[in-house]
Amino acid sequence: MHLILFFLFAGFCLAGAINLLWQTHPINSSLSLIVVMTSLAVLYLLLGAEFLAIAQIIVYAGAVMVLFTFVVMLLNAGREERTLGSRAAARVGFPAVVVLLAVLATVVLRAQGLVEAHLGVGLTNARDSSNLVVLSQVLFHELLLPFELTSVLILIAILGAVAIARREGSERTAEK
């Protein structure tokens, strides 16, 4: 069962990622990125990370991708132009990507001592137990300060986004 689910959703993941590169219209790319993120949420569930699976759907597939889709529609982004691209990317970039993938694949496939992922086993070795309890104990006791700092970070990011995207009064008159 685990094998079937893994292949199904890994296939969805790869198909979505390849479709993201293939499509020339940004809205199609953003929709295929949603497919990738939702499939990754299922893979998190298979690895026993229930909280992260839900957070992935809410934060990534929900909030972040809605933001992307919204910006694509707001800016009325059309079909991207096919240009030659940069020479540096073609000469150095693509060989570097091939080498990177080869090295990563070799290291990962030759790695010894990795366990086999078993369905229904999470962080705690007991079956049918949620890892939410363990996760919240560490997050709200040991890592409380970093957790609170992320809320400040998000607040600053929101204020910064509003300040950057705000249309200045002088610019508006200049455009008219």
Added chain:
Amino acid sequence: MSFLQNDVPLNWYLLLSAVLFSLGVVGFLIKRNLITVFMSIELMLNAVNLSFVAFAYQWHEVKGQIFVFFVMMVAAAEAAVGLAIIIAVFRVRATLAVDRIDLMKL
């Protein structure tokens, strides 16, 4: 029906993560639209998150999953600021093609 009870080696999850990361890098190089380039960065972040979760499973260590949680929060903040910058750039240059946004190019 032994096929149904098969377990998945953790190497395959890591391999999927590596392939997704490489696809993100390729997208970063070949895409010519500012928003799609930004999406490729999100794809790379997601690929790294998958390997974090896989290693958290391997060592039964909850800190790996908490790290993914923090990566998600930072990625959300980064997406908000990045898209605001894209809107500001579009307002000035009236284009999203990365070839035309070359003010800082040597």
